Amino acid sequence: MSIDMAQFHQVFFEESFEGLDVMENGLLNMDSGEVDPEEINSIFRAAHSIKGGSGTFGFTNVSEFTHVMETLLDEMRDGRRPVTQEAVNVLLASVDVLRDMLTAAQGGETPDEERVAAQRAELDRVLSGGAADADSPPQAASGSASDAPAADLQPVGWKVVFRPHTHLMRTGNDPLRIIRELAELGALEAECDTSELPALNEFEPEDCYLSWDLRLNEPVAKEAIDEIFEWVEDDCDFAIVPVMPEGYDPQAQAAPEAAAEARAPAEEPAPAEPELKVVEPAPERRSGADRRKQDRRKPAARKPAAGGSSIRVDTGKIDSLINMVGELVITQSMLGMLGEDFSMDKLARLREGLGQLERHTRELQESVMQIRMLPISFTFSRFPRLVHDLSQKLGKQIELKMTGENTEVDKTVIEKIGDPLVHLVRNSVDHGIEMPEERIAAGKPETGTVHLSAEHRGGNIVIEITDDGKGLARDKILQKGIERGLVSEDDNLTDKQIYDLIFQPGFSTAEQVSDVSGRGVGMDVVRRNINELGGSIEIESEQGRGSTITIRLPLTLAILDGQTICVGDEIYIVPLGSIIESIQVRKDMLRRVAGKGETFRLREEYLPIVRMAEVFGVENPRAREIEDGIVVVVEAGGSKCGLFVDGLLGQQQVVIKSLEANYGRVEGISGATILGDGSVALIMDIPGVIRLSQQDGSSEPTELSMTA
Amino acid sequence: MAASILAVDDSASMRQMVSFTLKGAGYDVVEASDGVEALNIAKTRSVNLVITDVNMPNMDGISLIKELRNLPNYKFTPLLMLTTESGADKKQQGKAAGATGWIVKPFNPEQLLKTVSKVIS
Numbered sequence: 001m002s003i004d005m006a007q008f009h010q011v012f013f014e015e016s017f018e019g020l021d022v023m024e025n026g027l028l029n030m031d032s033g034e035v036d037p038e039e040i041n042s043i044f045r046a047a048h049s050i051k052g053g054s055g056t057f058g059f060t061n062v063s064e065f066t067h068v069m070e071t072l073l074d075e076m077r078d079g080r081r082p083v084t085q086e087a088v089n090v091l092l093a094s095v096d097v098l099r100d101m102l103t104a105a106q107g108g109e110t111p112d113e114e115r116v117a118a119q120r121a122e123l124d125r126v127l128s129g130g131a132a133d134a135d136s137p138p139q140a141a142s143g144s145a146s147d148a149p150a151a152d153l154q155p156v157g158w159k160v161v162f163r164p165h166t167h168l169m170r171t172g173n174d175p176l177r178i179i180r181e182l183a184e185l186g187a188l189e190a191e192c193d194t195s196e197l198p199a200l201n202e203f204e205p206e207d208c209y210l211s212w213d214l215r216l217n218e219p220v221a222k223e224a225i226d227e228i229f230e231w232v233e234d235d236c237d238f239a240i241v242p243v244m245p246e247g248y249d250p251q252a253q254a255a256p257e258a259a260a261e262a263r264a265p266a267e268e269p270a271p272a273e274p275e276l277k278v279v280e281p282a283p284e285r286r287s288g289a290d291r292r293k294q295d296r297r298k299p300a301a302r303k304p305a306a307g308g309s310s311i312r313v314d315t316g317k318i319d320s321l322i323n324m325v326g327e328l329v330i331t332q333s334m335l336g337m338l339g340e341d342f343s344m345d346k347l348a349r350l351r352e353g354l355g356q357l358e359r360h361t362r363e364l365q366e367s368v369m370q371i372r373m374l375p376i377s378f379t380f381s382r383f384p385r386l387v388h389d390l391s392q393k394l395g396k397q398i399e400l401k402m403t404g405e406n407t408e409v410d411k412t413v414i415e416k417i418g419d420p421l422v423h424l425v426r427n428s429v430d431h432g433i434e435m436p437e438e439r440i441a442a443g444k445p446e447t448g449t450v451h452l453s454a455e456h457r458g459g460n461i462v463i464e465i466t467d468d469g470k471g472l473a474r475d476k477i478l479q480k481g482i483e484r485g486l487v488s489e490d491d492n493l494t495d496k497q498i499y500d501l502i503f504q505p506g507f508s509t510a511e512q513v514s515d516v517s518g519r520g521v522g523m524d525v526v527r528r529n530i531n532e533l534g535g536s537i538e539i540e541s542e543q544g545r546g547s548t549i550t551i552r553l554p555l556t557l558a559i560l561d562g563q564t565i566c567v568g569d570e571i572y573i574v575p576l577g578s579i580i581e582s583i584q585v586r587k588d589m590l591r592r593v594a595g596k597g598e599t600f601r602l603r604e605e606y607l608p609i610v611r612m613a614e615v616f617g618v619e620n621p622r623a624r625e626i627e628d629g630i631v632v633v634v635e636a637g638g639s640k641c642g643l644f645v646d647g648l649l650g651q652q653q654v655v656i657k658s659l660e661a662n663y664g665r666v667e668g669i670s671g672a673t674i675l676g677d678g679s680v681a682l683i684m685d686i687p688g689v690i691r692l693s694q695q696d697g698s699s700e701p702t703e704l705s706m707t708a
Numbered sequence: 709m710a711a712s713i714l715a716v717d718d719s720a721s722m723r724q725m726v727s728f729t730l731k732g733a734g735y736d737v738v739e740a741s742d743g744v745e746a747l748n749i750a751k752t753r754s755v756n757l758v759i760t761d762v763n764m765p766n767m768d769g770i771s772l773i774k775e776l777r778n779l780p781n782y783k784f785t786p787l788l789m790l791t792t793e794s795g796a797d798k799k800q801q802g803k804a805a806g807a808t809g810w811i812v813k814p815f816n817p818e819q820l821l822k823t824v825s826k827v828i829s
Binding site for chain 1: 718719720721722724725728729732761763764765777783784785786787790792803806807808809810813814815816817826827
C-alpha cells in the first residue's frame with residue numbers, strides 16, 4: 001500500500017507555522033520574567049510536534065534542527081536548566097531560522113544552510129554551556145543502527161526461551177501473537193511448558209502461566225527477533241541463542257551466554273545439541289527494520305508545494321452555509337413547480353418565491369463572505385516580537401497593548417495590511433517613544449506604551465496605532481515641507497494638513513536615518529497600500545503627548561456597496577463608502593481659481609470639480625452645464641472633491657472582478673462588475689480619479705491640500 | 709465489522725496521516741486531539757486499539773494510557789504510543805502506565821500498518 005505523503009504536507013506546514021507562533025509568543029512571555037510551567041510545556045509541545053511531523057513527512061533537516069531546540073526546551077521544562085535571557089534569545093532566533101527552513105521546504109527550496117548551521121552552533125553552545133546534565137541525546141537522524149560486532153559466521157537459526165511474567169496479558173500483549181510473529185520469520189518449532197499451571201481452584205484466568213521453548217530454523221538477524229520481543233522485554237524472561245552450523249569453532253568467539261544471560265536471569269538456555277554451536281550473534285544482514293530506516297531517511301522527492309493558499313474555516317460557518325444552500329434548493333424547487341403551470345393568478349406566489357430567493361441568496365452570500373473572514377490577530381500576532389526586538393535594540397522600554405484581536409477581516413486585507421502596519425508600529429517605536437531618560441525628564445512613566453487596536457465601525461474595520469511618545473514635530477514637518485516645495489510659507493495649513501505631509505513621497509524628518517525606520521521611503525507607500533485596499537489613513541498628534549494613526553479599511557474586498565452613475569452611455573460604479581453626498585450645483589456656486597481648476601463652494605469649503613466625462617474621455621455626455629448634471633462629493637485619502645456626472649442610477653451590491661487580471665491596469669479604475677442586464681460596468685478608484693484629474697488639470701501637487 | 713482504532717494526536721497532520729493510512733487499510737478510525745477527548749470517546753464506545761501521541765495538551769499520552777488501563781473494558785486492549793527515538797524513558801513510563809508497545813517516530817504508513825497488524829488480527 002503506497003500512500004502519497006505529500007497530501008499531508010499542507011496541513012503539516014500550516015500547523016507547524018502555527019506551532020512556531022505558539023513558540024514565539026511563549027518565548028516572548030517567558031522573556032518578561034517568571035516562567036509558567038504550562039508555558040514552557042506548550043512551547044515544548046509545539047517544537048515536539050514540528051520535529052515529529054517533519055521527520056515523518058521527510059523534512060529531515062527541519063527535524064534535526066528542531067531536535068536540538070527540543071533538547072534545550074526539555075531541560076528547561078524539567079528544571080534542569082535555568083531560563084536565561086540568553087537562552088530565550090537564542091531560541092527566538094532559532095524559531096526564525098526554523099520558520100525559514102519550513103518556508104523553504106514548503107516551496108521545495110533549500111534553506112540558507114550557512115545560517116542554519118550557524119544557528120545550530122548557537123544552540124549547541126547554549127546547550128553545552130548550561131547547568132544541565134551532560135546527556136547529549138542521539139541525533140535525530142542517527143537511528144539505532146545495529147551495533148553488534150561483525151562476525152564471519154552466520155547462525156543457521158535461533159533458540160528462544162520465552163517465559164512471560166504472569167501479568168503479561170494485562171499490558172495488552174499476547175504471547176500467542178508474539179509466537180505467531182516469530183513463525184512469520186521462518187519455520188518455528190515450539191514447545192510449551194505447562195509446569196507452572198496452578199490447580200484449577202487457584203487459577204487466575206487473567207494471568208499467564210505458560211512458557212515456551214522455541215526454535216526458529218531460519219538464519220534471520222537477531223534484531224528481527226529482538227524487535228518482536230521489544231515491547232515485552234520487561235514483562236518476561238527471554239533469551240535468544242544462535243544455533244550455529246556444524247564445524248564451527250567455539251574457541252574463536254567470546255562466550256555467548258553472557259550476552260543472552262543479561263536478559264534471561266531466570267533461565268539457563270538449554271544446552272545446544274552436540275552438532276550445533278552457540279555463538280555471539282553477528283549478523284551481516286540488516287534487518288528489515290533497519291533497511292526501512294535507511295529508506296526513510298532519504299527525503300521524498302520534493303514536489304513544488306501545491307500553490308494556492310488554504311484557509312481554516314470554523315465548522316459552524318460551514319454548517320450555516322450548508323443550511324443556506326438547503327433553503328435555496330427548496331426555494332428553487334418551489335419556483336420550478338410554480339413555473340410548470342403558471343398562470344397570472346399565481347403571480348403573488350411567484351413574487352413571494354422570488355423574494356425568498358433574493359433573501360436566501362443574500363444570506364448565502366453573507367455566509368460565504370464570512371468564510372473569508374479571519375481574526376486580525378493573524379496580523380497582530382507578529383507585533384509582540386517586533387516591539388520586543390526593536391525596543392531591545394534601541395534601548396527603550398516599551399509595552400505593547402493590543403485590543404480587538406478577534407475582530408474579523410477579509411483574508412486579503414489580513415495579508416496586505418501586515419507590511420504597512422509593521423512600518424507604522426516601527427515608526428511609533430523608533431520615532432514616537434522617547435528614550436527612558438527623556439521620558440522621565442518629561443514627567444512621563446519610564447515605559448512607553450504602544451497600543452494597537454482593531455474594531456468594526458460601520459461597514460469598516462478601524463485599526464488604530466496609538467503611542468504616548470513625543471508626537472509629531474509639527475514645525476519640523478512644516479519647515480521640511482516648505483524646503484521640499486510641497487507647501488509654501490503663506491499657505492495657512494491646519495495641523496492635520498501638516499501631518500498629512502508625511503505621506504508625501506520622499507518625506508522623512510528623522511534627523512538620523514536609523515536602520516529601524518526612516519529611510520525616507522515608507523509613509524507614502526503605506527498610504528498607497530492602504531488606498532489600494534480601499535482604505536484611508538489619518539494621523540492625529542499632540543506634541544509631547546503622542547500620536548494616533550487611524551486606518552479605515554473595508555471589511556471585504558470581494559463585494560462592494562456601490563452607487564451606479566451614468567456619464568453619457570457609460571455606467572460606472574462609485575464605492576458607496578467614499579460618497580459623502582450628492583448635490584446639484586448652481587452656476588453661481590462655481591468658482592474658477594487660477595491654477596487650481598474649477599471649484600465649488602460647499603458650506604465652508606471649496607472643493608475641486610472633476611468632470612468625469614473629461615477624465616474618462618466619454619463622448620457626448622448628456623450634461624455639459626453644471627446645472628444639468630449632479631455632483632457627487634467623494635472623499636479619499638483625506639481629500640474631498642466633487643465628481644460631475646450625468647445622473648445617479650441606483651445603489652446595489654456589486655461583485656468585484658479584477659480588471660487587471662482580465663484586461664489590464666487602468667488608471668482611475670479599480671475593477672469591473674457585471675450588472676443585472678449582463679453588461680459590464682467599471683468601478684471607480686476614487687483616489688486614482690483624483691490623481692488623474694490633477695494631472696489633467698493643473699500640475700500643481702498641492703491642489704488638493706486646500707480641500708482637506 | 710472492521711476493527712476500530714482510536715487515534716490520538718494533537719498534531720492534525722500526524723492524526724490525518726495515521727487516520728488516512730488506517731482507513732485505507734480498512735480499519736474503522738476515531739480521532740481525538742488530546743487525552744481528555746480520547747478518554748471520553750473510549751468511555752462511550754469500545755475500540756480495539758488505541759494509538760496515542762505522548763506530548764499533548766490537557767492530558768498527555770502516558771496519563772491517558774494509565775486511565776484507560778484502569779477501565780474494565782480496556783484491561784487487555786492494545787494501547788500503543790507514538791514516541792520519538794530519544795524517548796527511552798518515555799517508553800519506560802509508558803510501559804509502567806500499561807502501554808502495550810510503541811511506534812517510534814518518525815514512521816511511515818507501512819510501518820504503522822505492520823505494527824497495527826501485529827496487535828489486532
